[in-house]
Amino acid sequence: MTALPWGPASRDGLTPVPGGVTAVDGVRAGGVASGVKPSGREDLALVAADHPAATAVVTTSNLVKASSCRLSERHAADGRARAVVINSGNANVCTPRGEQDTQRLATATATRLGLPVEEVLVMSTGVIGVDLPIDRIEAALPDVVADLSPDGGHRAAQAMLTTDTRTKEVAYQVTDEQGGTCTVAGMAKGVGMIEPAMATLLVVLTTDAPVGGPVLRRALQQAVRTTFNRISVDGDGSTSDTVAVLATGTAPSPPGLESLSRGLEAVCADLAHAVVSDGEGASRVAAITVHDAPTEAEAEQLARAVATSLLVRAALHGADPNWGRILMAMGTAGVDFDPARVSVACGGVTVCRFGVTTAFDRGQAAAAMDQPEVTIDIGVGMGDASATLLTCDLTPEYVRFNAEYTT
């Protein structure tokens, strides 16, 4: 899915399969319109496992945390859940009835599915500060339950979107050397790597690998750390960011945990890439890699300072190999490095060596940057750790869009 130096080092043993979250056996999904979105588009999605499943969730680190995140955390605490209900068009954040409406949504969904309420996770995204039209959503629940089907992944992926221009779905069959096999799949909603502080990221992952809640939780955290936490302007997260996984354990001859982890990471990497590509107003994606750092944490911190710089992202829009702005941004990262050791390559063309300008063909560099996907490689000459962040260019369209759209 991506030619960028991103995600697992190798995709050996991973075979793309169709079907999105319902590529996993025993998972059904559906999506309908409940009338929350003024456009009348689909806005209520449901994913359900036919049998008991393990679960794990990761939610936003924002202090202002949606009631949906808090409920999903509580319900996933015992490592078990069977359904995820997602409404789009209204985030149910900063509203007087927030907590209460989230609870009602979970309860009504559980009742319709014949499950204990603790087996249901909730995700909400959309405008904030406006009361959730819970009556309308409740009234549409029978429809979305009726819509559940083993090929409904795409409809669910559609119904979770807000300002996204397309669905994000991916599924892999994972095979290990012993012939063990399972499926790992996922869908995401999010266009907000530009500013996760509002453009919520919601992700539902499914797998038929047999794995207990605590192990699944560690595998999920690891996958999120190097994928969804390495896109965007800052790692803070919106009020509602949620990544949840359901593991049905029904694979007849599953692979080992390591293969499952690789599968999870690949799915998360592909979805993260899809989110950045669909960034609001974005015209290109950049993979910013800091090489030769003393530690991965320092590499990440430097790459993040570059990826979040407005001036770097504006230069990216102009296909300008502006290594000066890159050095400036690095200088604000709070990481100790020696500017005299820094080298920078834009689109594979080295434009800075030893912290000063180097002779390069400006036309060639500009052409290498005027692509939908660009690599920016920065060497700091201090070790052997590296980290990659994905970002997109800052465009006039982004500003126009966010000046006009009330979230």
Added chain:
Amino acid sequence: MTALPWGPASRDGLTPVPGGVTAVDGVRAGGVASGVKPSGREDLALVAADHPAATAVVTTSNLVKASSCRLSERHAADGRARAVVINSGNANVCTPRGEQDTQRLATATATRLGLPVEEVLVMSTGVIGVDLPIDRIEAALPDVVADLSPDGGHRAAQAMLTTDTRTKEVAYQVTDEQGGTCTVAGMAKGVGMIEPAMATLLVVLTTDAPVGGPVLRRALQQAVRTTFNRISVDGDGSTSDTVAVLATGTAPSPPGLESLSRGLEAVCADLAHAVVSDGEGASRVAAITVHDAPTEAEAEQLARAVATSLLVRAALHGADPNWGRILMAMGTAGVDFDPARVSVACGGVTVCRFGVTTAFDRGQAAAAMDQPEVTIDIGVGMGDASATLLTCDLTPEYVRFNAEYTT
């Protein structure tokens, strides 16, 4: 100069006077074109005191620090300096000859003025990574020395500009209750509160107050802390940010230190405001104040998170009283607060109370925000400390400009 709740609580005892930095007796200034700017505009400024003067400088906290900043710090370390030479059009940063060229510029200026080189401070701003055309600048030094005059403040202010659309000059006569009086003046270059990581801030302040170097240094640091460090997207600073003050001590009956400090703070506040108003592509300025915080540091941290949020600044452009984005941004500040206690007023119209939406007239709020200067007041109900940050709106013009302009 500003109706915003910004700068000293009261302007009592401060009378605006004309003349910019040369409003101070015994200070001469000039500005000429040396041919560094492709446009042929003025690009070499000089400010000189006729007699020995005290000095203090504050420079960028960026790890990648210009050689001009390092030289100015060294030369100001003994608290004495008599001249500031400023070249615009080339920042002399990230170039092999950087250190050497800065030294040459200081030495040549000192020679022309008949001063020890340690009495000269240097500021440089403009493109980076390109060798400074030092020969051209040296050749123009006699011209700028000849141009020095007691009414040359405006010409110097003009010659230090880069992408600024106008000069920033201010001068006050400061009078205390005992009838003591002095003049405090300043000029600035900078349009970059949007992203100080490149759009360098340079400031030269002058006064005839008699004050020793160490005291002047503390007064300057205090004035910078609440003014220049409270504008912009982040407080990191470009590679070249420098604020320098020359104090001639020639005022016949000067006021006390407190009055001098108030004068310095007023000059810095006005210049900071002028810099934000001239922000690249900016169409309006916002004063973001966090009230009722436990400490000033926490108030500042929360206000900074709001002032640096792309989504808040895009909403500001759209005159959208989007308090939801404000709360989200606060949630990423790393400061503990209770969302349920937060109130937000945009342009004086309360739009959020107790962390949830409140009934307000949307047309009235939008009208209150569709102004060149807007106040955003945020109460957190946790104490009695407050802090104000100035920012401007994020506009499509900003992005277009920075995609096309190579710094």
